Every structure is written in structure tokens, then in C-alpha cells.
Amino acid sequence: MIWKRRKAENPEPADTRADSEESPQLSQVGGVPSDMSSMAIRGAFPSTAGEKQLHFSDPTTLAETDDAQIMLRVREGDDAAFNYLVERYRVAMINFMYRMVHNASIAEELAQEVFLRVYRSRANYTADAKFTTWLYRIATNLAMNHARDNKHERPEFKASLDETDEDTGLSIDVADGTPNAEQEILRRERLRAIRKQVDALPERQRVAVMMHKYQELDYRQIAEILHLSESATKSLLFRAYEALRQSLKDFV
Template sequence: MATIALDQSVLRGTGTGMTVDSQLTDWSTLSDAEIMLRVRDGDDAGYTYLIEKYRRPIIHFMFRMVHNEALAEELAQEVFLRVYRSRATYRADARFTTWLYRIATNLGVNHARDTKYERAAQNIYLDQADAETGTTPDVADARPTVEHLMLQGERMQAIRQHVMALPERQRTAVLMHKYQGMDYREIGEVLKLSESATKSLLFRAYQTLRDKLKDFV
């Protein structure tokens, strides 16, 4: 996939949609849906705000799907391009994050299908979230021992491989639940499942992972 460059005038908020009112807007006082409705109506400054708010979470989400930092950033750019291109059809009948992650999920799944991307990661990255807590280690934290890093790396690689080996919907649900902190209802909205069906889907996924990873517990 060729590198995708976002429209810099949009990113800087200097496009035709930038108004005096939008410059003075305190975006944090508005919901994401309200902001996206303003973007739909031509206010590009709101789009810049949403990119700044969700860029890192979407990159992390895409990284969990493709296990390549450069590709994850590229796909995240494509996600936001699709958001912008689809702004005219946006309807606030669901959470903005539901709509955003549905776009990201579809893009990641289609990429995996189209390219048969090899998911096994070859490196341990500093910004990888811990498999149990979902938190990202700070570079300034005290350095663990070499033995700890080796054991952690082996465990994380096993978790990564078994998560990516799950059936498609189970894999996507685990990524959203464990690493993005999304609840059952939010995941169900993205996957177009009921809350009870989402709970059942995650139960089966986690049961499979427990069975596969019992040697690492």
C-alpha cells in the first residue's frame, strides 16, 4: 500500500472550513458526535481535533491487527481519510467511536484478507501494551532485567500469536475489549451484535486463549 498523506490544510485547520467561530470553540465541551456533525457541515477544525484525540488509539488498534508499526500508522491515516470522505453521510445515531472503530475494523480485516499479511511479529516494541493491563510502558520507567525481558517477550509473542489465530470476530472483539477498553455494548455496536451475543463471543475467545496459554499462567 502506498504511503497516504493527509491533506495538510485540513490537519492544520487552515482549509476553507476554518472559521473564526471554530478557532474560538472549546472542543472539549462538545461530544464527539456533535463535533463530527460540525465537520459534516464544513468545519474542518473539528476534524483536526478528532484526529488529535484518536490518532494514537487508532494506531495502537491497527498495530494489534497488523503487528507492524509503519503499516499501522499508514492504515490509521487511511481510517481518518475515510472518516473525512464519509463526513457528508455521518449520522449521530450511534457513538462516534462506534463509527470510527467500525471503519478501522473493516479496513484491518480487509487488509489482512487482501494481502494475507504475515501476522507473527518479529520485534518487541517500546509502545506495546502489556497483555494483562492494556497499559503502555513509559520509556522512562526503570529497566527490567534481561531475563525478565526474555520471559515477557516469549509470553507476549505467544499471546499475540494465539490472539491472531482466533476466528475473525473473536479476534476483533478481544482487540477492542482488552486493548482499547471498549465495553460489551460498544463492541456489539461495531460488530453489529447484541450485548449478550458479544459477551458470548468474548467468553469463547477468552476460554480458547486460557486453554492455549495455560503454560504461561
């Protein structure tokens, strides 16, 4: 799957770990050659005569380098560094966006836009905070703006009882009366209920839960992303989880 090239007319200014649980097909979005993700994004921008000649890091050293330092290399025009960050966080971004919009193709479009904005704002990047904090701030702003612009088109998440299990690769036969099949059906019904109730949370609570529960960001990172204090973030998440406990008490 190769990300689509994007036009560069009137580029928007940039807004200042992934799990694969129950995100259909999204944990399998790899397969893009290591240079193609960078090419797809870089192709969106015209070259300029004054641009520095690009240099390339040794991929073997990037894995041992802090993400913020890698992004500083991107700021200096290091293609391999940018490519490394795209490959490292691409699935995380798609999964995050999928949980926000419940549409695989839109999730991928939004994830690509996140990295386009990262690239566009590279010259202004400073390593004052974790790279993931900066990355998720861009992603969160984009996801929330999309949700507001398309609030009447947001689809309800629907779990199929005959979908393929990600761990075994097998589908569960609803007619199968074995205990394992019954447990699997109950598990999926519970997941569907959880997602429905998470979607029903107020927007900021929902985003905070997504980042805390699914992306495993800590309170400080979430606070910086949402422009809140740590205490306000803890209070926000407490209210969100309490609301979920109340609405899901029949499934606990």
C-alpha cells in the same frame, strides 16, 4: 511525521482509548502540528465551487464537547473540529491497526485511510451512536478487508529481547543475570505468546478481543461495530478468552 497526501480519484465509499503497551514506536507518533493532520487529509480532495466556507471552532471549547457533536461540526465544514478528532484518535487508530497487521508503516497507512473515510462520509454522519462506535466500525471493516486481501503476507509478530523498554528507555541485556533482567525476559516471552495466540483466534474473535482488551470498548459498542447482539458479543468474547486461557495456561 507528516501523513502523506492521498489522490482523490475514485474515492471509496465509507464503511459505515488507546494504550501504548508494547507497540514499538507507535505511542511516539505525535509531533504533527495541529493543522497538518487536517491539511494532509484535506489535500486529498479538490475544492468545489459550491462548498461552504470553512469555519473554525475554538480549540479550547472542543475538549469540553461530546465527540458526536464535534463530528456534527465537521459535517458543517469545521476544520478545527476535524483536526481535533484526528489528533485525539490518531495514535489509537495506529495502535489498533498495528495489532492487526504487525507492520508499523502499514498500520499508519491504514489509520490514515480511516480518517480519509471519516472525512469523505462526513455529510452522511448522524449522531445516533457514539462517535467511537462509528469510528471503530470504519477501522474494523478496513482492517478485516486488509487481512483478507493479504492473508498470505501477514508477518508473525516477533519480540526482540534487546528492544528498548518503553517505561525506562533502557534495553535489557540478555546476558545480565539479575532477577530484574530474568523477569523482563519472561514478561516479554509471555507477551509474545499472548500475541501469537490472539492472532490465531478466528477473525471475528480476534477483532472483538482487540477492541475489548486494548481499546476498552464496551459490549454495546463492540456489538454495534460487529453487527451482533450484546448477548452474542458476550458469547463471542467468552469463547475467545476461554481459548486464550487454554492455550496460555503454561504462562499463567
